[in-house]
Structure formats: C-alpha cells, structure tokens
Amino acid sequence: MKLRGQYHIPHNAIITVAGTVGVGKSTMVQALAEALDFRTSYEKVDQNPYLGRFYEDFEKWSFHLQIYFLAERFKEQKRMFEYGGGFVQDRSIYEDTGIFAKMHMENGTMNPVDYATYTSLFEAMVMTPYFTHPDLLIYLEGPLDVILERIRERGRPMEQQTPISYWEEMYGRYTEWMESFNACPVLRINVSNYDLLEKPEEIEMIVERIGSIMEHVR
Known part of the structure; x- marks a missing residue:
C-alpha cells in the first residue's frame, strides 16, 4: 500500500513521530514508512549503554544518557539530510531537551551545571547546516x-x-510541552x-x- 503519491506528500519530507513512552510511536513509524515508501529512523534503545544504568540511578546517569541521545539524534539528522529526506523518525530531538533533561534538572536528578552544558550543546548543534527541522x-x-x-x-x-509516578509526571510534561511547541507544523x-x-x-x-x-x- 503506497499512499504518498495519492495524497501528494513530497518524496523528500521528514516526518517525526513524538509522544510519551508507551504511546505507540514505533508502530506508527513503521506503518507510515510502509504506506509512504519512506525510510525509518528509530531510537537505538537496545544498543544504548546507559539506559539500564539510568533506570537504576537517575541522578548518576541522567546527564550521560541525555548526552548519548543528543549525539545519536544529531547523527540521525545528518544521515537524513545526506539522504535527501524521505524519512519517518521515531521521537524528536526536541523532546530530549524540552522534556527529559528539563525534568531531571528540575527534580534534582541532574546537576544544574550539567543541564546548562547539555542545553548549550543542543543549541550549538541545531544551528548547524546538518540540522533540518521536520516538515x-x-x-x-x-x-x-x-x-x-x-x-x-x-x-x-x-x-x-x-515507579508509576515517573510515567505520570512524564505524561503531564509532554502535555505541557506540546502546548508551546512551534518548531514545525504539528x-x-x-x-x-x-x-x-x-x-x-x-x-x-x-x-x-x-x-x-x-x-x-x-
């Protein structure tokens, strides 16, 4: 089922799927990629060396985890740019800085100095020619x-x-983040x-x- 041409979606579009953990992003990414004949860009969860440690100790590993995700997402942005688009992406780079890192800093599980370093690096990355906002x-x-x-x-x-409280807080933060998001159409x-x-x-x-x-x- 190839639907892109039928609905006049450009062949070089980049579509990002966002949402809280467990909402069904991966399923949506795969279904859209097949329908549009696009490539996929997934989070590398299984290869992430910090994820398991992070869930065991937020305070110790939150900064390491966010730096890892930032580097991986930037590499994916570069890859999509070099291919010329035509991608459906699982989770956006904006969620990392707007939700996850901010949540840990405000909850005391990320040092404010580390958070400032992280956000500074994020801002420097998105100003490069390789960074393309999603369509x-x-x-x-x-x-x-x-x-x-x-x-x-x-x-x-x-x-x-x-703890369930962690997912509840993340859910609320996603709702708040979405109300002010304006980097691209939604x-x-x-x-x-x-x-x-x-x-x-x-x-x-x-x-x-x-x-x-x-x-x-x-």
Whole structure:
C-alpha cells in the first residue's frame, strides 16, 4: 500500500513521530514508512549503554544518557539530510531537551551545571547546516491509563521497575510541552481513535490528514 503519491506528500519530507513512552510511536513509524515508501529512523534503545544504568540511578546517569541521545539524534539528522529526506523518525530531538533533561534538572536528578552544558550543546548543534527541522511532527496522545497499560504489556524490565509516578509526571510534561511547541507544523492524533495492529488499513486516514497539512505548509 503506497499512499504518498495519492495524497501528494513530497518524496523528500521528514516526518517525526513524538509522544510519551508507551504511546505507540514505533508502530506508527513503521506503518507510515510502509504506506509512504519512506525510510525509518528509530531510537537505538537496545544498543544504548546507559539506559539500564539510568533506570537504576537517575541522578548518576541522567546527564550521560541525555548526552548519548543528543549525539545519536544529531547523527540521525545528518544521515537524513545526506539522504535527501524521505524519512519517518521515531521521537524528536526536541523532546530530549524540552522534556527529559528539563525534568531531571528540575527534580534534582541532574546537576544544574550539567543541564546548562547539555542545553548549550543542543543549541550549538541545531544551528548547524546538518540540522533540518521536520516538515511535520505527529504528536500521539491518549488517556494515561491506556498508555500505562501499554507500558505494562510490552514488559521491558527497566520500565516495569520504574515507579508509576515517573510515567505520570512524564505524561503531564509532554502535555505541557506540546502546548508551546512551534518548531514545525504539528498533527495531533489520539491513539484511541485507531488500532494499526488490528486494523492496518486505518493508516490511510492518517496519511490523508498528513497530506492535507503538508499541502498547505510546503
């Protein structure tokens, strides 16, 4: 099912899927990439040397984790730029600085000096020629109880050991972040309104909405 041409979505577009942990970003990325005949760009979770340590000790490893993610996302931005676009990306670089690092600094699990270093590095990176803002950010949202159930169902040990309060706070911070985000056009989609695992054909209505937005912003 190749839908890009039908809805006049440019072949060199970069579409980023954002949202809190467990909201279904990876499923959406794969479905969109197949429908649009685009490449995918995923978070390298399994190869991340800090993620497991981070969940065991936020204060000790939060800065290391965020620096790792920042470097990896910048390399992905460069790769997408060099390919000439045509990507669906799992999570944006903006979430790292606007949500995760900020949350740890405000909660005392990241030193303010480390946070200042991190944000300074982020700002320097996004001013380079290799940094391209997405043509569209798809924000996945939904009820907190649905998202918590998805986290439980996928059963990642490091996530199962994390207090529910952490996910609740992240959910609230995502909601707040989205209200002020303006780096690129946004399409908000409620995850309760589709089920791509049971009804993969529902991706077409999402592609139609993408095409409608991009027709007016390109």
